[in-house]
Amino acid sequence: MSEKVxxxxxxxxxxxxxxxxxxxxxxxxxxxxxxxYLIFGRESEITPLLxxxxxxxxxxxxxxxxxxxxxxxxPSIALRSGRNSSMRLAINAVREGEACGVVSAxxxxxxxxxxxFVLKTLPGVSxxxxxxxxxxxxxxxxxxxxxxxxxxxxxxxxxxxxxxxxFSRSVVGILQPTYGLLNVGSEDMKGHESLHEAAAVLRSxxxxxxxxxxxxxxxxAMGSVDVVVxxxxxxxxxxxxxxxxxxxxxxxxxxxxxxSILAGLGYLLARPAMRKLRKRVDPRRYNGAMFLGLNGITVxxxxxxxxxxxxxxxxxxxxxxxxxxxEKIQSDFATxxxxxxxxxxxxx
Amino acid sequence: MSEKVxxxxxxxxxxxxxxxxxxxxxxxxxxxxxxxYLIFGRESEITPLLxxxxxxxxxxxxxxxxxxxxxxxxPSIALRSGRNSSMRLAINAVREGEACGVVSAxxxxxxxxxxxFVLKTLPGVSxxxxxxxxxxxxxxxxxxxxxxxxxxxxxxxxxxxxxxxxFSRSVVGILQPTYGLLNVGSEDMKGHESLHEAAAVLRSxxxxxxxxxxxxxxxxAMGSVDVVVxxxxxxxxxxxxxxxxxxxxxxxxxxxxxxSILAGLGYLLARPAMRKLRKRVDPRRYNGAMFLGLNGITVxxxxxxxxxxxxxxxxxxxxxxxxxxxEKIQSDFATxxxxxxxxxxxxx
Numbered sequence: 023m024s025e026k027v028x029x030x031x032x033x034x035x036x037x038x039x040x041x042x043x044x045x046x047x048x049x050x051x052x053x054x055x056x057x058x059y060l061i062f063g064r065e066s067e068i069t070p071l072l073x074x075x076x077x078x079x080x081x082x083x084x085x086x087x088x089x090x091x092x093x094x095x096x097p098s099i100a101l102r103s104g105r106n107s108s109m110r111l112a113i114n115a116v117r118e119g120e121a122c123g124v125v126s127a128x129x130x131x132x133x134x135x136x137x138x139f140v141l142k143t144l145p146g147v148s149x150x151x152x153x154x155x156x157x158x159x160x161x162x163x164x165x166x167x168x169x170x171x172x173x174x175x176x177x178x179x180x181x182x183x184x185x186x187x188x189f190s191r192s193v194v195g196i197l198q199p200t201y202g203l204l205n206v207g208s209e210d211m212k213g214h215e216s217l218h219e220a221a222a223v224l225r226s227x228x229x230x231x232x233x234x235x236x237x238x239x240x241x242x243a244m245g246s247v248d249v250v251v252x253x254x255x256x257x258x259x260x261x262x263x264x265x266x267x268x269x270x271x272x273x274x275x276x277x278x279x280x281x282s283i284l285a286g287l288g289y290l291l292a293r294p295a296m297r298k299l300r301k302r303v304d305p306r307r308y309n310g311a312m313f314l315g316l317n318g319i320t321v322x323x324x325x326x327x328x329x330x331x332x333x334x335x336x337x338x339x340x341x342x343x344x345x346x347x348x349e350k351i352q353s354d355f356a357t358x359x360x361x362x363x364x365x366x367x368x369x370x
Numbered sequence: 371m372s373e374k375v376x377x378x379x380x381x382x383x384x385x386x387x388x389x390x391x392x393x394x395x396x397x398x399x400x401x402x403x404x405x406x407y408l409i410f411g412r413e414s415e416i417t418p419l420l421x422x423x424x425x426x427x428x429x430x431x432x433x434x435x436x437x438x439x440x441x442x443x444x445p446s447i448a449l450r451s452g453r454n455s456s457m458r459l460a461i462n463a464v465r466e467g468e469a470c471g472v473v474s475a476x477x478x479x480x481x482x483x484x485x486x487f488v489l490k491t492l493p494g495v496s497x498x499x500x501x502x503x504x505x506x507x508x509x510x511x512x513x514x515x516x517x518x519x520x521x522x523x524x525x526x527x528x529x530x531x532x533x534x535x536x537f538s539r540s541v542v543g544i545l546q547p548t549y550g551l552l553n554v555g556s557e558d559m560k561g562h563e564s565l566h567e568a569a570a571v572l573r574s575x576x577x578x579x580x581x582x583x584x585x586x587x588x589x590x591a592m593g594s595v596d597v598v599v600x601x602x603x604x605x606x607x608x609x610x611x612x613x614x615x616x617x618x619x620x621x622x623x624x625x626x627x628x629x630s631i632l633a634g635l636g637y638l639l640a641r642p643a644m645r646k647l648r649k650r651v652d653p654r655r656y657n658g659a660m661f662l663g664l665n666g667i668t669v670x671x672x673x674x675x676x677x678x679x680x681x682x683x684x685x686x687x688x689x690x691x692x693x694x695x696x697e698k699i700q701s702d703f704a705t706x707x708x709x710x711x712x713x714x715x716x717x718x
Contacts, residue, residue: 096559159618169554172561206517206606211444213520213603239610243618252607255561258554259604260611262587267615270507270591271651275623278640278647285643292627292636299626303619 027056029339030112030121033063034090035128036325036332040064043127044071046332048078053333054340060085060121062108087111091132093325100132101139109133113140116318123319123339125310127332130322134170134313141318144348146355149174150315151182151254152322153189154261155308158245164190165242167254168261168311174253176219179203180227180360183220185314186249187229188354192345194248198230201249202237204256212236220251222362229354268303310335312342314351319343375404377687378460378469381411382438383476384673384680388412391475392419394680396426401681402688408433408469410456435459439480441673448480449487457481461488464666471667471687473658475680478670482518482661489666492696494703497522498663499530500602500670501537502609503656506593512538513590515602516609516659522601524567527551528575528708531568533662534597535577536702540693542596546578549597550585552604560584568599570710577702616651658683660690662699667691 031047033040040063047059058081061068065086072079089107091100104110109128115121117140126133134150143150153166166182167174174182183201190199203221205213210221213236224233234247239260242250252260279289289296301307305324309331313320319342323335342348379395381388388411395407406429409416413434420427437455439448452458457476463469465488474481482498491498501514514530515522522530531549538547551569553561558569561584572581585594587608600608627637637644649655653672657679661668667690671683690696 094557157618159621172554204607206520206603209442239607239612240614240617242611243614255554256604256607259552259587259600259608263590263608263611264587264615266588266591267612268619269588270505271616271619273507274647274651278643281643281646285640288636288638288640288643290636291639292633295626295629295633295636298629299622303622 025056026058027054027340027343028058028060028121029336030060030062030115030124032109032112032124032126032128033061033068034108035126036323036327038328039127040067041071042327042329042332044068044075044078045329046336047082048075049329049333050336050340051078051081053337057340058082060112060115062087062112062115064088085111091129093129095129095132097129097131097135100129101135104132104136110136110140113137113318113320116320117141122343123321125321125323125332125335125339127323127325127327127335130169133320133322137313137316137318137320141316141320144315144317144352144355146358147185147315147351148177148181150313151185152311153186153314154311156242156250156264157303157308158243160245162194163242163245163248163250164194165250165252165257165261166314167252167257169254169258170313171254173255174216176216176223179216179220179251179253180223181315183224183233183249183251184229184354184358185351186251187231188350189312189314189347190248191230192347192350193341196231196248198232199248200232200234201251202234202241202247204250204252204260205236205238208236208238219362223360226361227359265305306331306334310338312338314347317348319348373404374406375688375691376406376408376469377684378408378410378463378472380457380460380472380474380476381409381416382456383474384671384675386676387475388415389419390675390677390680392416392423392426393677394684395430396423397677397681398684398688399426399429401685405688406430408460408463410435410460410463412436433459439477441477443477443480445477445479445483448477449483452480452484458484458488461485461666461668464668465489470691471669473669473671473680473683473687475671475673475675475683478517481668481670485661485664485666485668489664489668492663492665492700492703494706495533495663495699496525496529498661499533500659501534501662502659504590504598504612505651505656506591508593510542511590511593511596511598512542513598513600513605513609514662515600515605517602517606518661519602521603522564524564524571527564527568527599527601528571529663531572531581531597531599532577532702532706533699534599535579536698537660537662537695538596539578540695540698541689544579544596546580547596548580548582549599550582550589550595552598552600552608553584553586556584556586567710571708574709575707613653654679654682658686660686662695665696667696
């Protein structure tokens with residue numbers, strides 16, 4: 023049996039909160055019997071829900087607050103005026119050691135701003151990043167940054183590579199991960215200068231695994247690497263483009279099966295297999311974006327998710343704790359060599 | 371009947387050249403009986419192919435050259451040393467008025483560099499862009515830039531919006547196109563400064579149609595706008611991410627239908643409908659990237675395409691000529707008002 027682990031939950035973030043947060047915790051409770059929950063939010067809304075889930079109630083504690091961070095609130099405003107919000111108090115609990123991680127489906131910008139302010143960035147890390155899993159031809163790939171940093175220089179990209187590498191080794195369990203920088207071509211001369219500088223350092227940084235250099239957009243779904251490193255602008259656009267494309271093809275397939283009686287019959291026969299496929303690509307399965315580089319585990323659930331998706335986000339936090347991701351990132355940064363290798367020397 | 375139109379073909383560009391170029395022209399010949407072809411490349415390889423297609427031969431003229439631009443050649447090298455290449459001579463033919471457009475499946479960077487050098491950029495256009503069609507929930511969307519310009523300032527983005535808008539109105543035939551800037555959020559404060567500046571100008575630029583402001587990655591496949599405007603780095607990554615995702619889901623579906631006997635039977639019944647779907651999303655259907663902003667029609671075919679894909683790329687050039695895209699872009703730039711509107715005034 024694992025030791026007791028406590029996760030702080032922001033009960034008020036997300037479109038279907040607090041119901042999906044509490045039901046999500048109840049699903050997670052079955053999967054992770056050793057986990058306890060500190061639930062932050064409006065007691066009058068949370069208690070009636072918990073009363074219906076006595077087993078969850080037995081491992082939970084409610085910390086009441088009326089304040090909520092609105093989903094459209096500017097991060098800077100939330101940081102100043104949201105000191106008593108459920109989101110902020112849940113993050114505080116991680117800093118105070120009362121919880122080992124926080125999960126919220128609330129405002130992403132506010133969560134990052136507050137987590138950075140309260141938990142602080144780990145020594146050596148220039149900026150925290152948002153990472154997430156992608157389904158690929160060969161399994162799953164981790165990609166970062168997905169939107170925390172709109173503009174990134176070479177140092178930021180190097181940091182993201184180190185953090186993604188550490189995550190892949192510890193949480194995903196790939197001992198020698200492959201990693202690459204997202205670019206518009208695999209040739210050395212392609213793309214922004216910051217990518218060239220980052221590549222020069224990563225070529226000689228002696229991280230575990232293999233730096234493959236530049237990769238392109240289609241390499242993400244191909245699973246060409248275990249870790250895709252990019253700036254937050256490009257990563258965010260790529261993530262949402264992939265989501266949109268998946269939805270489009272789903273819709274095409276739906277229409278195809280409805281386009282004729284024969285196709286409809288075919289669908290009936292293939293239904294069990296199609297259900298398995300739907301489960302395989304269910305976005306809820308990939309719910310839970312990791313904030314990496316902070317001195318504390320922070321997981322952002324999709325705001326529109328349901329209880330199953332939220333349970334998966336809790337699972338991500340539990341996994342990160344289990345594999346000691348914070349310590350792993352910390353020790354990798356302590357030994358990082360930022361001297362550019364041959365490639366850099368050759369160009370300057 | 372339309373007037374006689376001549377298209378210059380680079381017979382030597384692309385993985386399957388010159389065979390797929392000539393067969394592609396033969397398919398295009400049936401669709402566009404008024405089109406003639408100037409075919410540039412190695413006569414000894416082209417003549418035997420043309421001999422098998424007498425109807426195409428009757429409307430074609432071969433211009434022999436031994437030189438070829440390699441697919442991995444640096445654009446700057448190709449520009450200097452490729453003066454007698456099939457690609458360069460085909461572009462020259464457009465400048466000399468011998469052809470109204472050029473189609474090549476060769477090296478993209480070399481084609482852009484040569485076309486810019488030979489044909490020149492239209493007055494008022496800061497930089498030419500690469501545009502292409504995307505299938506969406508609501509039909510087809512035009513997106514640009516897809517890789518010609520890795521770094522873009524506000525003026526470049528404004529130019530792309532004007533060109534995409536002109537393209538949508540003329541070639542696509544949408545009288546009042548909607549257009550938006552690709553960003554990481556739809557809120558005004560999100561994203562790079564260049565996006566804010568471009569948005570401020572576009573809000574008051576009085577182009578036909580409607581500027582919707584910022585859109586996100588998932589809006590591309592959703593078809594939220596008729597024209598998606600972005601820098602070449604982001605556009606290239608988004609394009610390839612979408613392609614990769616589509617391939618991944620295709621592969622998942624293939625595996626699904628093979629996963630059980632029932633599913634296999636279901637596939638047999640649904641096969642005619644699935645074939646229609648495959649045709650609908652066939653990448654060859656969307657082959658042919660338009661170089662916009664040049665004083666001459668230039669279309670880049672995918673290097674790996676077959677004759678059907680190349681025929682579609684020829685079709686794109688024929689369409690651009692028919693709808694007078696060059697004149698349309700020219701007149702739109704002549705009347706463009708670059709004064710930033712309210713939004714800009716409010717922030718500075």
